[in-house]
Amino acid sequence: MSDSLERLYLAVLAARDLDPATSRTARLFQRGPSKMAKKLAEEAIEVVIDAVNGDSEAVVRESADLLYNLTVLWASAGVRPDDVWREMARREDMLGIAEKLPKSPMKLPKVASPRISARRPIVALEGRAGRKRH
Numbered sequence: 001m002s003d004s005l006e007r008l009y010l011a012v013l014a015a016r017d018l019d020p021a022t023s024r025t026a027r028l029f030q031r032g033p034s035k036m037a038k039k040l041a042e043e044a045i046e047v048v049i050d051a052v053n054g055d056s057e058a059v060v061r062e063s064a065d066l067l068y069n070l071t072v073l074w075a076s077a078g079v080r081p082d083d084v085w086r087e088m089a090r091r092e093d094m095l096g097i098a099e100k101l102p103k104s105p106m107k108l109p110k111v112a113s114p115r116i117s118a119r120r121p122i123v124a125l126e127g128r129a130g131r132k133r134h
């Protein structure tokens with residue numbers, strides 16, 4: 001996947017200075033970052049709507065548009081795909097370290113200290129138990 005995004009990024013860079021009358025990419029650069037951001041947000045919303053509607057073919061098409069608009073915004077912001085891959089690799093490394101943490105549960109005090117319990121009441125949030133943490 002990173003290969004095709006890198007090729008797309010290079011194509012976007014190459015189109016940046018073309019005639020805005022014929023190149024969508026050049027037109028986006030002419031209009032600036034807020035127009036690019038708007039396009040990216042629109043595509044993201046389209047992906048979300050298609051996913052909620054269960055239209056997986058549309059999710060694929062809109063995802064390709066989303067990635068195109070993301071690479072345009074990267075190019076405008078001076079961010080290179082490599083910068084993103086590096087951040088992803090850093091997170092992968094962190095996860096690797098987390099996997100090495102002791103598996104046994106931490107020993108917790110039987111009664112929470114009054115200071116902590118006063119600041120952070122324990123509230124059961126219905127339906128949030130299985131929620132993924134990012």
Ligand SMILES: N=c1c2ncn([C@@H]3O[C@H](COP(=O)(O)OP(=O)(O)OP(=O)(O)O)[C@@H](O)[C@H]3O)c2ncn1[C@@H]1O[C@H](COP(=O)(O)O)[C@@H](O)[C@H]1O
Pocket residue numbers: 008011012015018022023024025026039064065068
């Ligand atoms: N990969 C893409 C790419 N993916 C999606 N899109 C365009 O982005 C559109 C999606 O955005 P929209 O929904 O806003 O399109 P729209 O409904 O026609 O609306 P408007 O943008 O016209 O308002 C798609 O219909 C595509 O035309 C792309 N446009 C260009 N590229 C590549 O970018 C490079 C430069 O191309 P030009 O921009 O044509 O110079 C080339 O390598 C292209 O292949």
